[in-house]
Amino acid sequence: MKAWLALLLPGDWLVVLAGIAVVAASVPIFWQGGMADRAIIRQEGKVFAEVDLRSRKQFEVAGPLGNTLIAVEPGRARVVSDPGPRQYCVRQGWLMRPGEIAICAPNRVSVQIAGRTKVYDSISY
Amino acid sequence: MTQSVIELRVSDEDRRVAWLATAAVGLSLVDAAIPTPLPGLKPGLANIVTLVVLMRYGWGTAVWVSGLRVLAGSLLLGYFLAPGFFLSLTGTTLSLLTLGLAMHLPRRWFGPVSLSILAAFAHIGGQLLLARAWLIPHDGVFLLTPVFAGAALVFGTINGLIAAKLLAEPAPLEAPHV
Numbered sequence: 001m002k003a004w005l006a007l008l009l010p011g012d013w014l015v016v017l018a019g020i021a022v023v024a025a026s027v028p029i030f031w032q033g034g035m036a037d038r039a040i041i042r043q044e045g046k047v048f049a050e051v052d053l054r055s056r057k058q059f060e061v062a063g064p065l066g067n068t069l070i071a072v073e074p075g076r077a078r079v080v081s082d083p084g085p086r087q088y089c090v091r092q093g094w095l096m097r098p099g100e101i102a103i104c105a106p107n108r109v110s111v112q113i114a115g116r117t118k119v120y121d122s123i124s125y
Numbered sequence: 126m127t128q129s130v131i132e133l134r135v136s137d138e139d140r141r142v143a144w145l146a147t148a149a150v151g152l153s154l155v156d157a158a159i160p161t162p163l164p165g166l167k168p169g170l171a172n173i174v175t176l177v178v179l180m181r182y183g184w185g186t187a188v189w190v191s192g193l194r195v196l197a198g199s200l201l202l203g204y205f206l207a208p209g210f211f212l213s214l215t216g217t218t219l220s221l222l223t224l225g226l227a228m229h230l231p232r233r234w235f236g237p238v239s240l241s242i243l244a245a246f247a248h249i250g251g252q253l254l255l256a257r258a259w260l261i262p263h264d265g266v267f268l269l270t271p272v273f274a275g276a277a278l279v280f281g282t283i284n285g286l287i288a289a290k291l292l293a294e295p296a297p298l299e300a301p302h303v
């Protein structure tokens with residue numbers, strides 16, 4: 001081990017450290033999927049609102065069963081309450097990553113997180 | 126009647142390039158035999174040969190050895206002129222250009238490990254750009270960047286250390302004359 005370390009010159013250590021820095025920096029740059037930067041709320045399939053994820057807001061979206069309450073906070077969004085019978089979209093909790101989506105199908109409301117780049121999933125297809 | 130006998134003169138330099146390229150091709154085959162979780166994630170053992178050649182015989186010889194390795198390696202593994210061949214060619218070209226620049230760094234401070242890491246990053250950078258521009262024209266390709274960059278760093282360091290170890294030993298006798 002020692003013999004191997006002796007082969008590293010001072011500049012080599014610098015390059016190794018720079019390499020580690022590059023790799024570390026590449027993680028947030030490329031694994032954001034685009035940072036989550038917008039929440040798209042849809043009503044009956046049409047865009048109801050596109051919200052910047054830096055803001056803090058609440059939305060009431062009317063559907064056939066009643067009002068769905070959606071909360072947007074910096075970096076995340078969720079369905080707070082929904083009149084639907086099974087509450088799947090409420091139980092999904094906070095959505096933070098681009099491409100994540102909560103669909104309140106009975107009330108025909110959905111909220112999706114979008115990033116800089118479009119993320120595809122099985123639902124998109 | 127004119128007698129046309131084409132005589133190819135084989136210089137010592139040619140022999141040396143041929144032997145070194147053979148070693149590089151051999152290592153390429155070993156590389157291909159190692160199972161990896163992700164296509165394209167390879168140790169790149171043949172680069173050890175490139176580094177040793179670069180330090181010992183200069184950039185020109187390194188270009189010859191690498192070029193022959195890409196050509197012969199792709200023929201042996203059956204991907205000549207397939208997408209993998211162009212990925213390989215792009216990566217090799219970029220890393221050779223990088224090595225051409227990096228070899229002028231002061232030798233007192235920067236050894237084979239530095240060259241190896243820089244070349245590995247250039248290699249994977251070139252491949253990703255070609256893949257994005259041609260094979261998979263979608264930014265999704267870049268999702269793999271951190272994985273590839275990490276692998277470039279790790280394998281670059283290991284290959285560089287092996288090259289440094291080989292270079293620390295006295296130069297071997299010239300390739301045997303056949």
